[in-house]
Amino acid sequence: MNNISIKCLQSETIESGSCYGQFLIDSLRPGQGITVGNQLRRVLLNDLGGVAISAIRIAGVSHEFSTIPGVREDILEILLNLKGIVFKSKTQTSEFGQLKIQGPTVVTADLIQLSPNLEVVNPNHYIMTISTSNILEIEFKFEYGMGYKLASQVFLEKNENYLQLDTIFMPVQKVDFKIENVYDNSNNITERVFLDIWTNGSISPNEALTAAAKITIDLFTLLLDTKDTNETVKVEPPTYSINIEPYTNIAIEELQLSVRAYNCLKKAHINTVGDLLKYSPENLQELKNFGRKSADEVFSTLKNKLGIILK
Known part of the structure; x- marks a missing residue:
């Protein structure tokens, strides 16, 4: 681990200001290449602002x-x-x-x-x-x-x-890595990772890699600083709630329901999400021509689009 090295093999600015860089991470133990490559790739693509x-x-x-x-x-x-x-x-x-x-x-x-x-x-x-x-x-x-x-x-x-x-917002457009095995004179195996990074130009590949490494270090440092305790902690089951007030004025057209479900709601003078939430699931299914299939569609749409779950 002490012999691990990283160096920049290539760095260039391509069309429209985008940047490309290639890096070599050397002297890794067998199996570490995929771990290091995957971790850096995920952080580069997800955690940089x-x-x-x-x-x-x-x-x-x-x-x-x-x-x-x-x-x-x-x-x-x-x-x-x-x-x-x-x-x-x-x-x-x-x-x-x-x-x-x-x-x-x-x-x-x-x-x-x-x-x-x-x-x-x-x-x-x-x-x-x-x-x-x-x-x-x-x-x-x-x-x-x-x-x-x-x-x-x-x-x-x-x-x-x-x-x-x-x-x-993502400044990193693409990340790719390749792993190679290296054999020494004693036939011992080490791995090296070739890491390719493309950015939109707002940050250089070297800056992106440095930031990703710092995020990773900070994350695992927090895990090291966490002290073990023998105390039994009672974990309460999670409660899910959502403030539905901001959604009450949304027109039901925004939900993009099927024609049948939409027509049934409009005939019942349900024009907004606020009007819709005044109905319980049982009362909703009692609307004329509004069957179980239409009700399931409405429940699913409210959950997926707005995070509202009708009990």
Whole structure:
């Protein structure tokens, strides 16, 4: 274990600001390669955070199916293009940016006015084309996070006409590793791991690997610091509860039920989730033409989409 070494074999910046790095972890005992490789891969892909655009507000636009006069792309295309912009951040707090520009012009990422804490990695990234002399104003909200966040998970929040984006925070795009056996003159076997890391450019592969190693060390240090105790601890069964108040105003259209279940609910004047939760499972099945199959569908949808479990 004391002879384990790690070194960078290759490091380069590829197209659109993305980065690639290859590392060699040497002198591992047989079987340790898969353990080390899997651990680092999982941490690199799951536990590193980044910053991304989480919402935008466009002057004169109230929903994602609108169009902007003089702009070639529709709102959905613009939102999709914005997801491809990569940012570096010096802070983990929410930040805001602005874009105010008059056409005709091609709008790229470098035209966004950012705070000193933010930097665009791919400034030439295309956003839209303005073909007339109209003035376009957009306000951006940037958030720091891990993993990804679907826009549908925050559609209840009142964001003053902010359009939500499916946000990808992960700075590491791909990780791969390969294990090789090494034989010495005495025919003893050691293993070495070739670790390949691709990032979006907001962090270098070397920085990503260092951060992943630190997270792993901190995790197992906590386990070492945990003191054993002989006391018997009574574990209470978990209780599951959810505050349903924020969900009461959701229209049942958002649940995307089948036509039969939806029609039965509408005929019973059940228009929101709040109306739906006033019915017990028994009363719900007593609705006209609303059978057990439709009830099971509603229960499953409430559980999977909103985390609400009807007893």
